[in-house]
Amino acid sequence: MAIMHHPDVATLMSCSAGSQPEALAAVVSSHLSMCPACAREVGRMSLIGAALFETIAPVEVASTAPIVEARAGEADNPPPPDVRPSGGAIPYPLQKRLGLTSFDDIPWRRLAPGVWDHRLPLTEGATGDLRLLKVAPGVKVPEHGHEGEELTLLLDGSYSDATGIYRTGDVSDLDNTTEHAPVSDPDRGCICLVASEKRARYKGLLARLLQPFTGL
C-alpha cells in the first residue's frame, strides 16, 4: 500500500543536516528505508549542506595530510549492495539495532490491558524517548496534545484520528499545534515506533494513555 503520510519537509531537512535528535532520527531513518520518495528528497537536500559547506570561512589547519603512502592498500572494498531483507516487517535500520526480524520476538512489556511497549536505549546523554508500542484492536487513546517534536511510524496494522488513517510506513509528524485522539485498527490493532525529543513529555502521554485502565 502506498505511503500516504510523510514526515514534514523540515523534519527531513534536519535529518539531512545531521542535526536531528537521536530518537527522532531513528524514526526518520526507518521511514526512509520504506519510502524511496523521501529517501530521494533527503538526497537532494544534501546539496544544501554542500553549498553551505563551500561558504564556510576556512580555518588554518596545523597538521599536514595524513601519511597515506604506507596505506596504499588500505582501501575499503565497495560494500556489497545494501541488501535490505524484505522478510519480516521490522524496517531494516531497526532490525540492525534490535537484532530481531519479527515483532513476535520482541520482549514486550505489558503496560495495561491491550497496551505493550519496548523501550529502545538511546546513547548516554541523549535526551528523548524511543520505544515500540503495541496496541490491541480498537483501543482509543484519550485526546492529547504534543510538545516539542514527536514522530510516530506505523509498522503494522493501523490507527486513525481526525487527520486520517495511518498504515504501514506512514509517519505522523506532530508538534505542539496538534491535538488528536487516535483509535487503533478494530481488527489488527497496531505496532508503531514512537519518538519524542523530550522524555518528560512522553511520560505525560503514557499516563494519559493508561488513564482509562489505571484511573491515574
Place this chain on the structure above:
Amino acid sequence: MADLLQRVARSRDVEAFRKLFQAYAPRVKSYMMRQGADPGTAEELTQETLLTVWRKAALYSGDKGSATTWIFTIARNLRIDKLRREVSWQPLPEGHAEEASDDPAPDEELQERERRVRVRAVLDALPKDQAEVVTLSYVEGLSHSEIAERLGLPLGTVKSRMRLAYDKIREAVEDLR
C-alpha cells in the same frame, strides 16, 4: 576536484590526495568547530574525514554527487559518530558498489554542478530569517528545538521558515532531476 578524487580512487595517487587535503581540510576543520568541536578535536576529525576519503575513494561515484557533496556527507556522518558520540541512525549513503562508476556521464556531472550553483544562488538570495535557520541547522548542527530556543521563536515558526527555504530550493532544481 572530482578529478583529484578519481585519481585517488583509480591509481591511489598520493599527490592528488595531498591536493584534496589542502583544498578541503581548512573547511572541514571550520565545519567541525562550528559544530562545537574544540580546535584540537576539530583537527583530529579533519584528519579522520580525509582518511575516510582516502579509504573510500573507490566508492565515490561522480554521477551521484559532486566531490564536495560527498566529502560533506562523510564529515556530517563523522560528526554524528564522533562528536555527538551517538549511534548513527541517520548515516547518509557514502556510496555503494552498484553505484560506483568509472566516469560519470559528462552531462550528469554538468547537471550536478548546475544544481549546486543554483542551490547556492537560492541560499544567497534567501530572506535573512530563512537563511538563519538553515545555517543553524546545517552548519551549527542545532536541532529545531535548539534553534527555537536560541532565536526565541516558537518551534512552528522555525519549521515553517525551513519549509519556505526548501520550497525555493526545490523549485530551482526541479527541472534537473
